[in-house]
Amino acid sequence: xxxxxxxxxxxxxxxxxxxxxxxxxxxxxxxxxxxxxxxxxxxxxxxxxxxxxxxxxxxxxxxxxxxxxxxxxxxxxxxxxxxxxxxxxxxxxxxxxxxxxxxxxxxxxxxxxxxxxxxxxxxxxxxxxxxxxxxxxxxxxxxxxxxxxxxxxxxxxxxxxxxxxxxxxxxxxxxx
Amino acid sequence: xxxxxxxxxxxxxxxxxxxxxxxxxxxxxxxxxxxxxxxxxxxxxxxxxxxxxxxxxxxxxxxxxxxxxxxxxxxxxxxxxxxxxxxxxxxxxxxxxxxxxxxxxxxxxxxxxxxxxxxxxxxxxxxxxxxxxxxxxxxxxxxxxxxxxxxxxxxxxxxxxxxxxxxxxxxxxxxxxxxxxxxxxxxxxxxxxxxxxxxxxxxxxxxxxxxxxxxxxxxxxxxxxxxxxxxxxxxxxxxxxxxxxxxxxxxxxxxxxxxxxxxxxxxxxxxxxxxxxxxxxxxxxxxxxxxxxxxxxxxxxxxxxxxxxxxxxxxxxxxxxxxxxxxxxxxxxxxxxxxxxxxxxxxxxxxxxxxxxxxxxxxxxxxxxxxxxxxxxxxxxxxxxxxxxxxxxxxxxxxxxxxxxxxxxxxxxxxxxxxxxxxxxxxxxxxxxxxxxxxxxxxxxxxxxxxxxxxxxxxxxxxxxxxxxxxxxxxxxxxxxxxxxxxxxxxxxxxxxxxxxxxxxxxxxxxxxxxxxxxxxxxxxxxxxxxxxxxxxxxxxxxxxxxxxxxxxxxxxxxxxxxxxxxxxxxxxxxxxxxxxxxxxxxxxx
Numbered sequence: 049x050x051x052x053x054x055x056x057x058x059x060x061x062x063x064x065x066x067x068x069x070x071x072x073x074x075x076x077x078x079x080x081x082x083x084x085x086x087x088x089x090x091x092x093x094x095x096x097x098x099x100x101x102x103x104x105x106x107x108x109x110x111x112x113x114x115x116x117x118x119x120x121x122x123x124x125x126x127x128x129x130x131x132x133x134x135x136x137x138x139x140x141x142x143x144x145x146x147x148x149x150x151x152x153x154x155x156x157x158x159x160x161x162x163x164x165x166x167x168x169x170x171x172x173x174x175x176x177x178x179x180x181x182x183x184x185x186x187x188x189x190x191x192x193x194x195x196x197x198x199x200x201x202x203x204x205x206x207x208x209x210x211x212x213x214x215x216x217x218x219x220x221x222x223x224x
Numbered sequence: 225x226x227x228x229x230x231x232x233x234x235x236x237x238x239x240x241x242x243x244x245x246x247x248x249x250x251x252x253x254x255x256x257x258x259x260x261x262x263x264x265x266x267x268x269x270x271x272x273x274x275x276x277x278x279x280x281x282x283x284x285x286x287x288x289x290x291x292x293x294x295x296x297x298x299x300x301x302x303x304x305x306x307x308x309x310x311x312x313x314x315x316x317x318x319x320x321x322x323x324x325x326x327x328x329x330x331x332x333x334x335x336x337x338x339x340x341x342x343x344x345x346x347x348x349x350x351x352x353x354x355x356x357x358x359x360x361x362x363x364x365x366x367x368x369x370x371x372x373x374x375x376x377x378x379x380x381x382x383x384x385x386x387x388x389x390x391x392x393x394x395x396x397x398x399x400x401x402x403x404x405x406x407x408x409x410x411x412x413x414x415x416x417x418x419x420x421x422x423x424x425x426x427x428x429x430x431x432x433x434x435x436x437x438x439x440x441x442x443x444x445x446x447x448x449x450x451x452x453x454x455x456x457x458x459x460x461x462x463x464x465x466x467x468x469x470x471x472x473x474x475x476x477x478x479x480x481x482x483x484x485x486x487x488x489x490x491x492x493x494x495x496x497x498x499x500x501x502x503x504x505x506x507x508x509x510x511x512x513x514x515x516x517x518x519x520x521x522x523x524x525x526x527x528x529x530x531x532x533x534x535x536x537x538x539x540x541x542x543x544x545x546x547x548x549x550x551x552x553x554x555x556x557x558x559x560x561x562x563x564x565x566x567x568x569x570x571x572x573x574x575x576x577x578x579x580x581x582x583x584x585x586x587x588x589x590x591x592x593x594x595x596x597x598x599x600x601x602x603x604x605x606x607x608x609x610x611x612x613x614x615x616x617x618x619x620x621x622x623x624x625x626x627x628x629x630x631x632x633x634x635x636x637x638x639x640x641x642x643x644x645x646x647x648x649x650x651x652x653x654x655x656x657x658x659x660x661x662x663x664x665x666x667x668x669x670x671x672x673x674x675x676x677x678x679x680x681x682x683x684x685x686x687x688x689x690x691x692x693x694x695x696x697x698x699x700x701x702x703x704x705x706x707x708x709x710x711x712x713x714x715x716x717x718x719x720x721x722x723x724x725x726x727x728x729x730x731x732x733x734x735x736x737x738x739x740x741x742x743x744x745x746x747x748x749x750x751x752x753x754x755x756x757x758x759x760x761x762x763x764x765x766x767x768x769x770x771x772x773x774x775x776x777x778x779x780x781x782x783x784x785x786x787x788x789x790x791x792x793x794x795x796x797x798x799x800x801x802x803x804x805x806x807x808x809x810x811x812x813x814x
Contacts (some may be wrong), residue, residue, distance in 0.1 A: 117563070
């Protein structure tokens with residue numbers, strides 16, 4: 049607690065945070081979490097909600113940004129909720145984070161080969177194809193997905209669906 | 225649990241047998257099949273709820289049928305659901321027990337919103353039961369349907385929609401537990417009509433298991449040691465105590481700390497009475513309308529101990545100018561209150577009642593004679609001003625009169641505005657849970673119904689509502705409730721024909737352009753209004769008229785008394801820290 053406060057006093061720079069929240073699996077809980085952010089003026093950059101390994105519990109992964117004081121408030125306010133069991137700001141430790149995006153892009157006979165090359169570079173997959181389009185599945189960090197979208201934009205993106213980040217703490221952090 | 229036997233035998237099922245103890249009753253009822261309405265009543269009785277403030281309607285008729293002739297649950301029929309939540313709030317603040325509200329769906333539920341928000345801002349334990357349309361009809365825009373869970377989500381500590389009659393008892397027990405523990409707050413339970421009609425099993429299982437809800441109570445010992453060290457070595461220490469002292473029933477513990485250390489103490493509006501103001505260490509209230517010396521002390525102190533307070537903007541003034549020279553220690557049960565508005569050096573998360581004795585044990589009295597000399601000089605040079613006149617009643621002297629006639633022992637309930645601040649400044653507060661006020665939300669219309677609830681919970685104490693002519697009219701219809709239940713609330717209307725605080729701001733900051741703040745043209749005759757309800761009405765416009773009506777009011781013990789007390793139209797409340805200014809930038813009067 050104390051170290052957090054000290055940091056808050058000195059660090060006013062904004063950075064991205066990935067917060068993992070274990071909650072009771074109910075829509076009231078999810079609404080309360082989303083309402084907390086909108087009601088107190090915090091930002092949500094992405095949010096994902098899904099069942100976990102334990103029945104009755106769900107994991108919510110939120111990416112947000114703010115200075116230390118704001119992030120500290122977010123964590124404390126989340127923790128206060130009756131439905132919230134654990135709040136983990138993963139940003140302070142090693143963690144793995146993935147997002148999945150489905151990108152439907154214009155693809156004619158003449159551009160299809162080039163798109164497939166790009167798809168290989170990003171270790172993405174083509175999961176649907178038609179005469180005029182392909183749908184690409186990209187998994188990875190937010191940066192990678194943004195980069196893939198950037199490269200595909202030249203062909204004309206028709207639709208995109210993104211999941212938002214899901215993340216877990218990295219267990220083996222290597223020897224010091 | 226020494227309960228009067230007669231009160232344990234509430235009538236459930238119409239023909240429930242007699243019981244000597246709650247335990248016996250619980251054992252007898254355990255495992256019985258009952259309707260949801262019966263489970264509801266049985267669980268409330270088991271939780272020792274004695275009073276419910278409610279208003280019937282279609283969705284809760286099954287529950288109301290169970291209340292018919294019920295001798296155990298005292299139901300108070302309020303006249304508007306907002307009045308009900310305020311009354312339950314006043315009951316909770318004055319007694320320490322959660323206030324209970326029962327209303328129907330739709331408009332019944334939405335009318336509770338202001339009262340719930342008021343309680344939420346001041347951390348008052350309420351359990352609000354709202355009827356709901358049958359679960360199969362939810363979402364169909366049914367008659368008297370409102371998504372009250374959604375509407376109240378941001379203003380409740382927690383809420384439940386009951387979807388299975390067999391969960392009803394557990395939900396009710398959890399709701400009371402959550403409302404009353406940790407940082408208290410309102411909990412809403414939405415009851416679809418089919419949940420109270422169908423039958424389920426009453427378990428009598430009192431255990432509450434909430435893995436996500438574990439309020440911290442004991443403070444961190446090394447942090448307490450650091451705090452003690454800071455205070456022991458301070459040259460200019462100050463204690464700033466808030467509503468947490470009342471909610472945590474830590475008045476004695478706080479007094480012991482002050483007695484041992486002789487550290488000066490100022491209280492917030494919510495903390496008034498948490499430390500006896502008759503003691504020499506009391507600097508009275510700080511903040512926007514605080515005393516000159518309290519605001520100077522907090523600006524000049526070198527060590528500030530905040531106890532159960534949350535650095536509200538009406539207390540701090542401009543943050544950059546707030547106590548700029550001090551190391552700050554903050555004891556609070558709510559971790560999210562710490563370093564929210566003001567960075568603190570020593571945070572202690574815990575229950576003030578448990579943390580304060582630890583601190584008192586470790587602290588050494590600091591050497592602060594010089595500091596006291598400074599403070600005493602401030603007190604002499606800038607006391608609170610009480611203007612007197614033989615021709616008219618000054619609001620400050622009115623409060624002093626009420627303070628004298630009640631010997632400082634009444635439960636005082638304020639509405640919101642100038643009168644609230646005059647009450648806070650000039651009444652002699654010496655007892656906890658005796659100054660009730662909507663501090664956080666600033667709800668006009670709160671005062672009178674909250675006083676009604678406080679009086680229902682404390683039949684042996686004098687309860688005074690000090691209100692303005694504006695705020696009183698927002699909930700004056702609860703006179704009917706007070707008359708029906710013979711509640712002897714004394715209502716002192718400070719009648720200046722204006723929304724006084726609005727007018728004061730317009731005078732000082734808007735060039736005396738009194739835009740829509742004058743009420744006088746169409747104020748009712750408050751004496752006749754009172755009499756039309758069957759209450760007693762008095763009027764006073766001079767000090768000579770005031771004394772006898774206060775004396776008469778004190779003698780009335782079976783009905784509300786409305787005192788229409790005319791005060792000067794343009795009297796201002798000082799000292800005042802203008803919005804956006806620092807605490808030492810006070811205006812002291814014309």
